[in-house]
Amino acid sequence: MGVTVPHRLIEPYPRFSLYNSPYPAHDDASGIDLYPDSNVAISPVEGVVRGSRTVGCPDREYAVDHDHVIAIDVDDDWATETGLVGGGPLTARVLHVDPSVERGDRVTIGDALGEMVRSGFFGPWVDNHVHLEFRDRDVDPYRASGSHRLTVGGAIEPVPWDGTGNVVETGSTYVRLDSPRLAGPHRSGANGTYAGLASDDGIPLDGGLTHYGGGGAFLTGTEVLGTRDTESSGSTTRTGPERAGTIDRPAGETLSLLGEPIGAAEKRSDNACLEEGTGWTTVTWRDVAVYANGDPVTGLSLFLTRRSDPGIKIVWRDHGLSVGDEVTVSIRPTDDPIRLGPGR
Template structure:
């Protein structure tokens, strides 16, 4: 397991280990870092080994080419994606140095904000393939935020809305908590694998409904559906933030909400769960 320090993570507004459909994130083996702007600052120190162009799925809202930056970090090699690079092989970078500009990658769902994808491999591993990175442990304390399922819409996009709740009025990082106060991570239930920011086991529940089963940091979502004012949502986009929190609801086929609307969210068992990956 590779520990990412609090000093590194605090460069960014948000992070997520599990909120992705791609196998690179299985078992928390990659971390997405959201700076809140389009400047990509380095989460690692080392020498750039290579920069490669990567084809990504064609999306009308995204670029068709992404980039993989490989950086030698003594015992590990960092794999960084979703950056239009301003560095070349042989360059030395320090933590906080500018790597380039974030790109709106075709690997993203429309509701996904621009971010840096970071994973680590041993030097002898295959550095090109998507899966195979080492588990990552963020070295930060995360507060679990209780939520009653209600909130006011403060932001909308074509495929998402963001609420003003649960509110994070303190300092440090926070994430939505399950009914036992455990901070959650991932796409509930639209990505099959989710996670927790601490070790868990057995059934997890949210808003009084069982949502999955914990095993270590991993949570396998159960067959549930998310509703907002009676309208079915794709799911909840779960992450950890050090800014004002605000839950993101995903509607991959569109929604009818406007800023200022009051929403009540409920979770119910279903025989027809929505899975995007």
């Protein structure tokens, strides 16, 4: 059984990801990472705090060696009212937050749960975030497994990209570009539409491409933003800045990006949260490598955002770039793809 997470629940967060992590909860989308605007972790649910527990995590020079799990028994009436659909009473499992709440405290959406921690579970390029899972009330909330697979209600807007951009932010292990940007009318802000990098034929993508081995794709009758034709292996793909109508894509098809096949969307029901062909499904990446300015890089860090300038984060150690530098990304087949484990 899956749990549908309504748009209202994630509205306080400008970004989210279901698949951009090497941990098991993101292999099957039973966890969602929520990125707030500050380091204060705000509650994504209404309910009563059941308790919290401190756990150990990998000791990294850029992070702390402990993390926390907060369990919140979700209010049944609130869940019904907001459309948080599950099979019965639910407990929310929240990670990466140093709790300022205690057992018995009542919280609602937007209440502070504590400060987010820079967990040793993170890769060095990963921003602080709230990790959220849902499981049945009678399941141990502190056990690593046992949460329901998630799907997020509402459409995702696909954003095409030609592989180029200028650096607007740098870190020791990444750069962020000023592209792609949303073209045409788009409502950003607290109630804006979430958008994600589109495959060549307009399917929003999520995950670590391809350093985490797998990712996700949002399949539906999506509106394609683009009409520029590019030739790749005898086929024509559509990208570019203009709107080009509506398409339907079945699970199980091959996806491509920048003219190169990158993976296949799962069609098996146990690996997909699809209702009548609409929703999130798992993508297994092909053996491909990502290059920036001709140099091999770790990969692309993909997520969903409601900002008008979503940009692309390139995971690129020792890049030597500065803000304003131009970058061109390409994808090529390889016999030795990068695959990172937890915290790498």
